[in-house]
Amino acid sequence: xxxxxxxxxxxxxxxxxxxxxxxxxxxxxxxxxxxxxxxxxxxxxxxxxxxxxxxxxxxxxxxxxxxxxxxxxxxxxxxxxxxxxxxxxxxxxxxxxxxxxxxxxxxxxxxxxxxxxxxxxxxxxxxxxxxxxxxxxxxxxxxxxxxxxxxxxxxxxxxxxxxxxxxxxxxxxxxxxxxxxxxxxxxxxxxxxxxxxxxx
Numbered sequence: 404x405x406x407x408x409x410x411x412x413x414x415x416x417x418x419x420x421x422x423x424x425x426x427x428x429x430x431x432x433x434x435x436x437x438x439x440x441x442x443x444x445x446x447x448x449x450x451x452x453x454x455x456x457x458x459x460x461x462x463x464x465x466x467x468x469x470x471x472x473x474x475x476x477x478x479x480x481x482x483x484x485x486x487x488x489x490x491x492x493x494x495x496x497x498x499x500x501x502x503x504x505x506x507x508x509x510x511x512x513x514x515x516x517x518x519x520x521x522x523x524x525x526x527x528x529x530x531x532x533x534x535x536x537x538x539x540x541x542x543x544x545x546x547x548x549x550x551x552x553x554x555x556x557x558x559x560x561x562x563x564x565x566x567x568x569x570x571x572x573x574x575x576x577x578x579x580x581x582x583x584x585x586x587x588x589x590x591x592x593x594x595x596x597x598x599x600x601x602x603x
Contacts, residue, residue, distance in 0.1 A: 438518035438530055445473035451481075453594030455578045460586035461485060466513060470598050475517040477596070481536065483509040488545065491585040504545040507552070507583055511538025517564045525568075532564040532574055534592075540582035556582040560592055572596040 449470030455462055466481030485507050493501040514537070519530030535557060542552035562576015574594045581588035 432524045433521045433529075434523070436519060436522045436528070438520045442473040444471070446471050447598040448600045449477060449479065449596055449598055451479060451594055451596040453574075453592065455483070455580060455590040455592040457587050457590045460489070460583065460590070462507070464594065470596065472598070475519065477513070477515040479513045481511050481513045481538075483511070503547065505542050505585065507540065507542045509538050509540040509582065511536040511558070519564070519566070527568060528566045530564050531561065532576065533561045534578070535559055542583070552583065554582060558582065562592065570598045
């Protein structure tokens with residue numbers, strides 16, 4: 404019940420942000436642009452919040468770092484965590500399993516590159532992105548003194564990116580989160596990014 408409630412809250416918050424931050428005219432008069440074109444160096448301090456989830460798992464994802472708007476790349480330090488305990492099963496032998504309550508956390512360095520191919524009349528842009536999360540994952544378990552699930556990993560992903568204003572971007576895509584052996588690695592990734600010191 405808790406994961407479903409959290410998913411609904413996240414969906415409503417992201418949708419409301421999209422509606423209020425983006426004017427209606429953003430959907431009119433698209434102009435094709437070169438997805439490999441670059442501008443001048445425009446570094447900004449960025450804050451991002453999001454989630455990645457599937458039918459078996461759900462994690463919050465928060466981060467901060469560099470948002471480069473001229474060359475369309477980001478370097479962020481992120482923390483991801485499951486906000487509730489989930490029941491998992493450890494196999495000790497062919498006939499013996501442990502039923503354990505698990506909570507997971509990951510700290511990662513996120514590298515993202517965007518390729519915009521459409522620009523709209525209010526300078527909002529639509530395109531594709533690729534992301535690589537390089538980080539350390541670990542699980543904590545009720546009733547166990549030693550954490551069993553700890554590893555470094557690389558998590559690739561990609562999808563659609565919409566910079567819908569001069570101070571915000573919304574991303575929706577796929578993330579291959581294979582660090583946790585007790586959950587399906589194929590997840591949906593939703594993220595809202597804000598540019599804190601944008602003076603334009």
